[in-house]
Amino acid sequence: VDDDTTAEQAAELRSVGRPRSEASRQRILSAARELLEQRGLRAMTICAIAERAGTSKVTVYRWWSHKAAIVLEAMLSEVSPRIPYRRSGSPLESLRDQMKSFARFLMSRNGRLLQSVVAEGVLDAEVGHAYRQHWVKPRRDDARSLLMRAVEAGEIEASVDLEVVLDALFGPLYYRFLIQHARLDPAFAEANFESVMYGVASEQARKRLGVRDPASGRRVVRKRKA
Amino acid sequence: VDDDTTAEQAAELRSVGRPRSEASRQRILSAARELLEQRGLRAMTICAIAERAGTSKVTVYRWWSHKAAIVLEAMLSEVSPRIPYRRSGSPLESLRDQMKSFARFLMSRNGRLLQSVVAEGVLDAEVGHAYRQHWVKPRRDDARSLLMRAVEAGEIEASVDLEVVLDALFGPLYYRFLIQHARLDPAFAEANFESVMYGVASEQARKRLGVRDPASGRRVVRKRKA
Amino acid sequence: VDDDTTAEQAAELRSVGRPRSEASRQRILSAARELLEQRGLRAMTICAIAERAGTSKVTVYRWWSHKAAIVLEAMLSEVSPRIPYRRSGSPLESLRDQMKSFARFLMSRNGRLLQSVVAEGVLDAEVGHAYRQHWVKPRRDDARSLLMRAVEAGEIEASVDLEVVLDALFGPLYYRFLIQHARLDPAFAEANFESVMYGVASEQARKRLGVRDPASGRRVVRKRKA
Amino acid sequence: VDDDTTAEQAAELRSVGRPRSEASRQRILSAARELLEQRGLRAMTICAIAERAGTSKVTVYRWWSHKAAIVLEAMLSEVSPRIPYRRSGSPLESLRDQMKSFARFLMSRNGRLLQSVVAEGVLDAEVGHAYRQHWVKPRRDDARSLLMRAVEAGEIEASVDLEVVLDALFGPLYYRFLIQHARLDPAFAEANFESVMYGVASEQARKRLGVRDPASGRRVVRKRKA
DNA sequence: AGGTAACCGAGACGGTACGTCGTGTCTTTAT
DNA sequence: ATAAAGACACGACGTACCGTCTCGGTTACCT
Numbered sequence: 024v025d026d027d028t029t030a031e032q033a034a035e036l037r038s039v040g041r042p043r044s045e046a047s048r049q050r051i052l053s054a055a056r057e058l059l060e061q062r063g064l065r066a067m068t069i070c071a072i073a074e075r076a077g078t079s080k081v082t083v084y085r086w087w088s089h090k091a092a093i094v095l096e097a098m099l100s101e102v103s104p105r106i107p108y109r110r111s112g113s114p115l116e117s118l119r120d121q122m123k124s125f126a127r128f129l130m131s132r133n134g135r136l137l138q139s140v141v142a143e144g145v146l147d148a149e150v151g152h153a154y155r156q157h158w159v160k161p162r163r164d165d166a167r168s169l170l171m172r173a174v175e176a177g178e179i180e181a182s183v184d185l186e187v188v189l190d191a192l193f194g195p196l197y198y199r200f201l202i203q204h205a206r207l208d209p210a211f212a213e214a215n216f217e218s219v220m221y222g223v224a225s226e227q228a229r230k231r232l233g234v235r236d237p238a239s240g241r242r243v244v245r246k247r248k249a
Numbered sequence: 250v251d252d253d254t255t256a257e258q259a260a261e262l263r264s265v266g267r268p269r270s271e272a273s274r275q276r277i278l279s280a281a282r283e284l285l286e287q288r289g290l291r292a293m294t295i296c297a298i299a300e301r302a303g304t305s306k307v308t309v310y311r312w313w314s315h316k317a318a319i320v321l322e323a324m325l326s327e328v329s330p331r332i333p334y335r336r337s338g339s340p341l342e343s344l345r346d347q348m349k350s351f352a353r354f355l356m357s358r359n360g361r362l363l364q365s366v367v368a369e370g371v372l373d374a375e376v377g378h379a380y381r382q383h384w385v386k387p388r389r390d391d392a393r394s395l396l397m398r399a400v401e402a403g404e405i406e407a408s409v410d411l412e413v414v415l416d417a418l419f420g421p422l423y424y425r426f427l428i429q430h431a432r433l434d435p436a437f438a439e440a441n442f443e444s445v446m447y448g449v450a451s452e453q454a455r456k457r458l459g460v461r462d463p464a465s466g467r468r469v470v471r472k473r474k475a
Numbered sequence: 476v477d478d479d480t481t482a483e484q485a486a487e488l489r490s491v492g493r494p495r496s497e498a499s500r501q502r503i504l505s506a507a508r509e510l511l512e513q514r515g516l517r518a519m520t521i522c523a524i525a526e527r528a529g530t531s532k533v534t535v536y537r538w539w540s541h542k543a544a545i546v547l548e549a550m551l552s553e554v555s556p557r558i559p560y561r562r563s564g565s566p567l568e569s570l571r572d573q574m575k576s577f578a579r580f581l582m583s584r585n586g587r588l589l590q591s592v593v594a595e596g597v598l599d600a601e602v603g604h605a606y607r608q609h610w611v612k613p614r615r616d617d618a619r620s621l622l623m624r625a626v627e628a629g630e631i632e633a634s635v636d637l638e639v640v641l642d643a644l645f646g647p648l649y650y651r652f653l654i655q656h657a658r659l660d661p662a663f664a665e666a667n668f669e670s671v672m673y674g675v676a677s678e679q680a681r682k683r684l685g686v687r688d689p690a691s692g693r694r695v696v697r698k699r700k701a
Numbered sequence: 702v703d704d705d706t707t708a709e710q711a712a713e714l715r716s717v718g719r720p721r722s723e724a725s726r727q728r729i730l731s732a733a734r735e736l737l738e739q740r741g742l743r744a745m746t747i748c749a750i751a752e753r754a755g756t757s758k759v760t761v762y763r764w765w766s767h768k769a770a771i772v773l774e775a776m777l778s779e780v781s782p783r784i785p786y787r788r789s790g791s792p793l794e795s796l797r798d799q800m801k802s803f804a805r806f807l808m809s810r811n812g813r814l815l816q817s818v819v820a821e822g823v824l825d826a827e828v829g830h831a832y833r834q835h836w837v838k839p840r841r842d843d844a845r846s847l848l849m850r851a852v853e854a855g856e857i858e859a860s861v862d863l864e865v866v867l868d869a870l871f872g873p874l875y876y877r878f879l880i881q882h883a884r885l886d887p888a889f890a891e892a893n894f895e896s897v898m899y900g901v902a903s904e905q906a907r908k909r910l911g912v913r914d915p916a917s918g919r920r921v922v923r924k925r926k927a
Numbered sequence: 928a929g930g931t932a933a934c935c936g937a938g939a940c941g942g943t944a945c946g947t948c949g950t951g952t953c954t955t956t957a958t
Numbered sequence: 959a960t961a962a963a964g965a966c967a968c969g970a971c972g973t974a975c976c977g978t979c980t981c982g983g984t985t986a987c988c989t
Contacts, residue, residue, distance in 0.1 A: 063372070064372050065372060065373075138371050139371070139372070141368075141371065141427065141428070142367075142368040142369075142371035142372055143368075144428075145290075145364050145365070145367070145368035145427060146289065146290045146291060146365070146368055147291070151429060155428065155429070155430050159428055159430055160430070163430070184440070186431065187421075187437070187440050187441065187444060188444075190421040190424055190425065190431070190437075190441065191417065191420075191421055191441065191444060191445075193421075193424060194417075194420035194421030194422070194423065194424035194425075194441075195413075195416040195417055195419075195420030195421070195424075196420070197420065197423065197424045197427070197428065198416055198419060198420035198421075198423045198424060199416065199420075201367065201371060201423070201427060202367070202370075202381065202385055202423065203377060203381070204381055204385055204386070204389070205412065205416070211413070211416075214410070214413050215413065215416065215417065215420075218413060218414075218417060218445075218448050218449075219417075219444075219448075221448040222444055222445075222447040222448035223444075
């Protein structure tokens with residue numbers, strides 16, 4: 024949540040005095056995770072976290088100003104900052120993999136953490152800024168760089184507005200994730216990826232990806248004109 | 250928020266005794282709206298609402314069980330149940346209009362109400378169910394029926410999975426709306442609509458809509474094969 | 476603790492809204508008394524009082540701003556505001572009785588309450604003012620009016636500074652009560668009363684009282700000159 | 702506050718390791734004094750003392766177990782252990798001087814320290830014992846030895862209970878000091894002294910002292926019988 | 928015209944969680 | 959060994975809001 028500068032300064036200053044207990048920090052994060060999973064954000068009170076972690080409330084407040092900050096860190100510390108996906112193959116193949124991996128993450132127990140953070144972020148601007156910075160942006164940056172490599176490789180035309188593509192890729196996943204009107208799974212992520220690619224990727228690339236025509240469901244050997 | 254049955258029963262029971270004060274109801278809804286707009290959801294406590302409305306807390310509780318129920322009703326009572334859009338022209342033109350209109354709504358002061366409701370809905374299943382029922386579903390139903398008319402008109406192939414299309418249409422809007430990583434406006438709604446249509450609508454329909462090729466930005470006179 | 480004016484106003488205003496629970500008030504005062512007696516002022520926390528009384532902390536705070544205010548009221552409500560003493564006989568006999576009665580009170584379980592209030596009063600001016608007003612002053616007023624009746628009766632010369640006499644009467648009792656360097660009992664109260672009277676009362680009055688000469692211990696048949 | 706044994710042991714142990722910082726000790730005592738005078742006992746927390754003294758809390762705890770112990774030492778270290786008074790002249794003249802001097806002390810800025818100690822002593826038996834030992838007793842011992850010399854000199858009859866006299870001398874001063882219902886000053890101390898002496902001292906001694914009859918205010922050339 | 932039943936405002940009540948403060952202990956580096 | 963810095967567990971503080979409750983009073987329908 025803090026700037027990196029602050030973190031470094033803290034590390035420097037921390038040489039004097041009793042050092043921060045890493046054990047406490049871990050126990051707090053675990054306790055927060057457990058409470059959230061088992062009993063929801065409502066039950067995840069600072070009191071309860073401290074009690075379960077066997078620490079004092081003050082220790083919690085010393086290191087996190089917001090409840091959401093704890094959840095954010097709990098999420099990020101476990102989900103290594105980058106969601107893993109195969110980078111082998113073409114950039115677009117990697118991208119498809121990222122999308123599926125992302126959907127899988129949203130479905131995981133850590134997804135529930137994210138849900139809470141987003142909800143909190145709507146209410147509190149600072150929290151919102153924090154997770155956009157530490158969660159949303161890295162994901163988009165990953166995807167954007169893949170798209171740019173695809174542009175370089177001629178698989179996507181240079182004139183395409185990549186931001187719109189990114190929204191088209193992520194948006195429907197977040198939509199189902201937050202509104203919960205329909206099931207979110209890797210299959211949906213793939214379907215969405217393909218339908219986006221159908222409009223954006225070159226025919227060659229689509230063939231290589233095996234992208235189906237959203238209408239016919241046929242593999243894109245399809246001759247549109249004919 | 251409640252079932253219709255309850256409402257009817259209430260109407261029946263309400264025949265005897267002092268009738269509910271419509272004035273109070275309106276003042277409560279207004280107070281909730283004002284507090285939310287001016288000072289955020291955090292400040293929109295039942296206490297504060299009752300105080301500002303000049304009613305007692307009990308009067309609030311008598312008619313709404315959840316804080317979010319008030320907000321939902323405040324939103325729905327002002328926004329006429331259906332967001333208006335031109336229905337003249339082809340179904341897809343109407344759909345484009347709906348999308349832009351929808352984006353405009355999300356940007357409006359009532360959008361902020363929706364934001365709060367969604368946030369609350371993430372934390373509370375009952376609230377979630379309520380706004381999916383009273384807000385999300387009607388919107389999707391509207392759009393779906395337009396899509397089906399387009400299918401009948403041969404503008405979209407029958408085999409297309411309309412649910413995926415609906416998610417592709419709404420998802421990116423909700424995404425920007427909730428995550429707030431980028432500006433949401435009617436222009437974006439239109440861009441997204443076009444990029445979805447590019448993959449889904451028949452060439453003829455695209456031409457009629459004046460849908461640009463997402464890549465070239467050229468109007469879709471575009472010769473795919475060439 | 477408050478002015479009488481406020482109390483009357485409150486009684487008037489209290490007509491609207493749910494009336495204060497007298498039961499809670501009594502349970503709080505009892506709880507405070509019990510805690511103080513059993514475990515001392517240190518353990519008499521607002522938390523503990525509320526818990527033992529089966530009320531909420533807020534209810535405590537609603538009616539008493541200071542911890543000492545509770546103790547003061549607990550003390551005053553039980554010890555009827557005036558310490559009883561025989562008023563029969565001469566004013567000075569009554570005064571002697573008052574002194575003994577006062578010492579007996581200081582030794583009682585309510586004396587312990589007073590001790591706490593005084594201690595608190597040293598730290599907090601408002602508390603100090605409260606118990607001077609509601610406890611110290613009434614006692615002195617009682618004693619003063621007796622002394623004045625004695626003056627009228629010619630048992631004390633009119634030129635005597637009654638305030639100094641009052642301090643001489645009460646001072647040593649408070650001294651032992653607060654400093655606890657020696658045992659405080661009615662016998663000491665009587666001894667002190669007599670030694671004060673020896674200097675102040677007329678020979679006749681001393682005889683009537685049976686006041687001993689502080690030196691010889693003989694009854695005051697004693698001929699000073701001889 | 703501690704026994705002398707401990708002090709000696711400490712002196713012995715102190716031969717090894719870094720010696721105790723006398724500077725820290727003084728700064729702590731000063732800080733305590735300042736806080737108490739400037740912002741009251743409530744603000745005189747161990748935290749605040751350590752901060753103002755520029756020491757760590759541990760250093761404070763190492764040398765004083767109670768907060769009141771600091772105050773006691775602060776008081777005693779400044780007020781030379783014995784309150785000075787003229788010893789020239791007769792024992793009773795010295796005693797009168799001691800009383801006035803004592804009142805002057807209670808009025809001084811160190812008096813405020815004593816007030817806090819006494820208040821604390823009411824709540825905490827150990828503190829009470831400490832100041833009785835180190836403050837109250839020495840004062841009383843001083844006064845008692847003067848009284849005994851007066852007895853030897855025939856100025857007070859041997860049968861008089863000196864403890865009662867001591868309480869009559871000190872009691873009213875402490876009374877005004879702690880209850881603060883009236884102004885405490887050397888004049889009051891003198892008035893009280895005289896009224897006590899009137900009952901206790903021989904006529905000759907009273908004449909020498911110039912003790913006024915409490916009633917008439919006349920110097921004690923006064924003929925009682927007449 | 929009264930009865931009656933549900934309404935309304937005010938505000939006290941028992942709870943739960945909040946975030947802060949002070950206490951006394953512990954753990955580090957430095958002297 | 960002592961010192962400064964400061965983290966730590968503990969527990970009380972006083973406040974905020976929750977949802978419920980009891981008051982005195984107010985409609986407006988229904989005998």
